Amino acid sequence: WEEPPEGPVLVLLDQTRLPGEEVELVCTDVPALVEAIRGLAVRGAPLLGIAGAYGVALAAVRGYDVDEAAESLAHARPTAVNLAYGVRRALAAYRAALAGSAGGDPERAASAALAEARSLHAEDKEASAAMARHGLQLLAELLPGGGYQILTHCNTGALVSGGEGTAFAVALAAHRQGQLRRLWVDETRPLLQGARLTAYEAARSGMAYTLLTDNAAGSLFAAGNVHAVIIGADRIAADGSVANKVGSYPLAVLARYHNVPFIVVAPTTTVDQGTADGSSIEIEQRPGHEVTESTGNPVAPLGTQAYNPAFDITPAALITAIVTENGVVSPVTPDALAALCPSRAPGHDQVMG
């Protein structure tokens, strides 16, 4: 959030250009932000929530139709629950301020929306730190020998967070304690968030890391070189099923087969009590050209159809533990999960309700 003379703007790091280029993307309105979200310039569960809240504030401060902005932001990507959550938070603050001020002062309401976005941003930073603490303690209990070799998938670090991230924050904390022997980084096809973003964050942190194709994880498990899998989440259903980047579920099956802990790290805002189970989670299907082309050039014959889901679902039974900012759920049961999630009255409204 920056406020140049021409009016407030949202400044984002364009993640599609990393690691080659660090390019800032300046959004002056919500349609530009929605496009950045759909095109994955901005991505990652916690960051999407923050971006959604700032987007509502941007619409309010610039005097656009706030309800319309909230509606389009909340549905920019269907699976990510944090996005809708962030939008709802800012929208609720906006509406409450509007209702509470005599005659409905839009300027005051816009300030309230911005303040709420800033709160969410700050809370997310704190949540990252708390998840890292809880995750580190869990690793110490599960793997008393130390010297962890951890496998991760997709990208879950500072790029997706107001703080140091979710799963990556746990690996980073282990690294700072001298307990991380190696981070195995799945490249994460089709969009290579592991190769482009996690490797970038790992390199900057100075940790020992090795990149691999998603295919190569199997032989690492077979050789005993994966002590734990740690991933983030895009939505967690009430029964503990986790929607995360496609390729997470095969890792969960491999982890179970090799008796390796499979750990999900996510803030409680990722838990959607309104989604009963994994089968109720809508999975975003993305365009086939992400698979059939590489930097614009075809890699498959023209006309090839692709199956390209953005996420897959890992059932609770395959998850050793879910680490949140409020503590750890293990084993993963609906009641234990609900107990860690504060009830959030405004969060349970429909956006337009």
Next chain:
Amino acid sequence: WEEPPEGPVLVLLDQTRLPGEEVELVCTDVPALVEAIRGLAVRGAPLLGIAGAYGVALAAVRGYDVDEAAESLAHARPTAVNLAYGVRRALAAYRAALAGSAGGDPERAASAALAEARSLHAEDKEASAAMARHGLQLLAELLPGGGYQILTHCNTGALVSGGEGTAFAVALAAHRQGQLRRLWVDETRPLLQGARLTAYEAARSGMAYTLLTDNAAGSLFAAGNVHAVIIGADRIAADGSVANKVGSYPLAVLARYHNVPFIVVAPTTTVDQGTADGSSIEIEQRPGHEVTESTGNPVAPLGTQAYNPAFDITPAALITAIVTENGVVSPVTPDALAALCPSRAPGHDQVMG
């Protein structure tokens, strides 16, 4: 094998250029062929055997040092057992003819090597047809409902064979019978043999096929949309362990978890009785840039190390059946496997022995 006025040459389809371009690669000597094999212009277990045999013949006909040529060809790639087998067959024919002719007639010996390469080529074509027959029968037994949805990995069709291939030949036979509902084609990172080559062969055959990232296979299994996995093999140990393209083992674990048949299709020349078990198979480690770069451009931060094994090992316990030209082994036991493999006296010599 072509014989232009300038002397005999080996003409190969450069598989690294597919599907964009159909480029012929002309090898006039063995070093060029070795380079083509290392660079994967020529690849796939059966084809490597054929290429190895023709390579020995090429050296012999052109009057190069045949032993040296055989040695360098046999070791061009360490995991593929067919390559060394093809080289040994042609070399044995060459030596036998040399020993049998008065004064050691090199021209006659060269003709014998070429004839042996042509025999191997023809045998491989017959083996393809036999594997397709046996595989089709196996599918009918395992999946009596028909309408197969088959998942395959890497490339195993006519491009790698004197005939129609191994695993792909089975899918093709099912397609011709009207029993193939869909072929799911794993893209097969890092070199995308699935996207580039299998999709190309599937498109040409007119079968219904869909490309997916290797990551997306998990959710297909979970949804019940994979009825069988059918893959080839680069080496099969005496205990039935299968070395195949990296990413095969995770599919075997997924198949077991979802109770889906996992079928390996390979000629008996892929079975190496000299390799006792999976742990004895040397796994080729390939350069990291195959993972860290895409068409020459870095996708990961500079200096990123990559773990890039070309193959992984699937233990016999995870394999429902091995289909060979001589019949089907199921369950996969060392004795049943040995019973299908003819003892091949020349094949068991060391190349330089």
